[in-house]
Amino acid sequence: VELEGALRGALAHGQLAVHYQPLVHLATGRVDGFEALMRWTHPEFGPVSPVEFIPVAEDTGLIVESGAWLLEEAAAQTQAWRSGSPVHVSVNLAVRQLREPGLADRVREILERTGLPAEGLWLEITESGFMEDPDTCLRTLHELAALGITLCIDDFGTGYSSLSYLQRLPVAIVKIDRAFVTGVGDGGPDEPIVRAVLAMSHALGHRVVAEGVETAVQRDWLRANGCDFGQGWLYGKPLAAADQTAALQKAI
Numbered sequence: 159v160e161l162e163g164a165l166r167g168a169l170a171h172g173q174l175a176v177h178y179q180p181l182v183h184l185a186t187g188r189v190d191g192f193e194a195l196m197r198w199t200h201p202e203f204g205p206v207s208p209v210e211f212i213p214v215a216e217d218t219g220l221i222v223e224s225g226a227w228l229l230e231e232a233a234a235q236t237q238a239w240r241s242g243s244p245v246h247v248s249v250n251l252a253v254r255q256l257r258e259p260g261l262a263d264r265v266r267e268i269l270e271r272t273g274l275p276a277e278g279l280w281l282e283i284t285e286s287g288f289m290e291d292p293d294t295c296l297r298t299l300h301e302l303a304a305l306g307i308t309l310c311i312d313d314f315g316t317g318y319s320s321l322s323y324l325q326r327l328p329v330a331i332v333k334i335d336r337a338f339v340t341g342v343g344d345g346g347p348d349e350p351i352v353r354a355v356l357a358m359s360h361a362l363g364h365r366v367v368a369e370g371v372e373t374a375v376q377r378d379w380l381r382a383n384g385c386d387f388g389q390g391w392l393y394g395k396p397l398a399a400a401d402q403t404a405a406l407q408k409a410i
């Protein structure tokens with residue numbers, strides 16, 4: 159309850175910020191885009207982890223307003239970057255947002271206002287997201303895909319993974335959870351699983367992002383096994399937009 163009031167205040171008083179983490183095309187080492195992540199710095203208590211405040215924002219419905227704010231901020235920043243290089247931005251969608259009537263219209267309006275083309279926007283959803291209200295969610299996902307937006311399944315392999323979603327949802331990207339990426343390279347225990355996810359995703363025409371890439375050994379294994387993109391501390395931590403602009407100038 160306390161956190162809820164503080165979060166309302168944060169939204170009203172500009173305490174929320176967007177950080178960006180690079181997502182790299184593994185074959186070339188070039189930055190293909192960024193994941194936008196919400197950050198909150200409380201004037202008294204300092205940084206509050208999204209692990210704490212995102213669930214509160216979801217439960218209270220504040221995620222709808224703060225999520226729309228983040229999407230517009232991230233779209234405007236990315237459109238500014240695109241004058242130099244054709245990057246995309248990937249934004250997390252909470253279940254609550256996905257169930258909001260008129261989400262696709264709202265997203266379309268944000269694209270129009272910021273000038274970001276639909277091809278410059280990826281939206282990440284989790285598998286648990288569409289379990290609650292599959293009909294509404296599926297309809298919304300189809301509307302978003304029809305706009306030309308790229309949809310991603312986030313944290314793949316954890317939670318309520320269902321293989322049928324891989325085929326039934328209009329997604330183009332599968333993001334393999336960091337829990338599995340940690341265990342690849344040097345004969346690590348998760349190599350068979352990651353190989354299988356890559357084969358299955360590619361057979362369905364999806365591209366694959368490995369999350370949480372921290373070492374060159376992991377990167378080399380992922381590249382050798384045909385993974386399309388990597389994201390993680392090896393390439394860069396989430397940082398303010400100004401700090402990522404420099405990263406765009408070079409291949410990693």
Ligand code: G
Pocket residue numbers: 194195196197207208209212225228250251252396
């Ligand atoms: O960035 P970090 O690892 O601290 O984020 C922790 C969790 O919070 C992750 O699961 C991430 O997806 C989620 N998260 C971060 N920013 C947003 C956001 O803007 N919207 C939603 N729905 N989740 C976010």
Ligand code: G
Pocket residue numbers: 179195250312313336369370371372389390391392396
């Ligand atoms: O659930 P989601 O994938 O959106 O969460 C992304 C979160 O993962 C971010 O909060 C980010 O801080 C964290 N993260 C990103 N890269 C790495 C990494 O290489 N290692 C670890 N431990 N966490 C990471």
Ligand code: MN
Pocket residue numbers: 193250282312313
């Ligand atoms: Mn994500």
Ligand code: NA
Pocket residue numbers: 312313333335336369
């Ligand atoms: Na993830």
